[in-house]
Amino acid sequence: MTIDTGLQDMMHGSIFVLLKRFVESAYNYSTWVRLLEKVGVEHPTYQMQGMYPTDELFAIVHQASEDTGIPAYELMEQYGEFLVPDLLLVYKKYIKPEWRTFEMLLNTEESMHGAVKREDDRTSPPRLLVTKRGNDRLIIDYHSKRRMCGVAVGIIRGIAKHYGEADRVTVTRMSDPYAETVQILVDFKA
């Protein structure tokens, strides 16, 4: 997959390091090594501060899907949910202690993805337009040429879980799972 510049699209190392942790946790280390071999990734291990081709992430996830029979979209959601605790740890200094799921989502674009871009201008996190509808609904418009909204849905679920609010938060994807622009509803029960 390429972005408009015609150059190969790259993503921040954290996303790959956490994909490795996800595979190791759901399966084991040798599964990870086998996956890399099968998709032909030859460079040494992923580094937190590196940048790596988005295509490699898709290749690894699709191979894992073929090997396990779990649909790739499902794996992307599981991976999104899994990566939240570590991602929040890495970017802890931008999180206000009083935030819960609602506030975290409302502030992701400005405070979290904003910080990611300011810390490393090679990154290009997805554009998230978060609109508040009263006190119990957020509408998140996801836009990215990478078409990774499964990860977005998973991250939202992971954030709710992180704050112990999984029971009161419902996440509904309104568009095609591989669309570039996807609307996601997040409902909060009182």
Ligand code: HEM
């Ligand atoms: C809460 C703290 C968050 C942090 C620290 C964070 C951090 C990051 C980072 C570092 C990347 C890689 C960007 C790049 O290399 O260009 C990324 C990508 C991504 N983020 Fe976040 N993120 C957060 C919240 C969210 C939320 C709430 C969503 C969904 C609603 C989300 C959806 C995504 C998706 C889907 C990607 C994959 C790339 C793409 O789709 O273009 N993130 N994020």
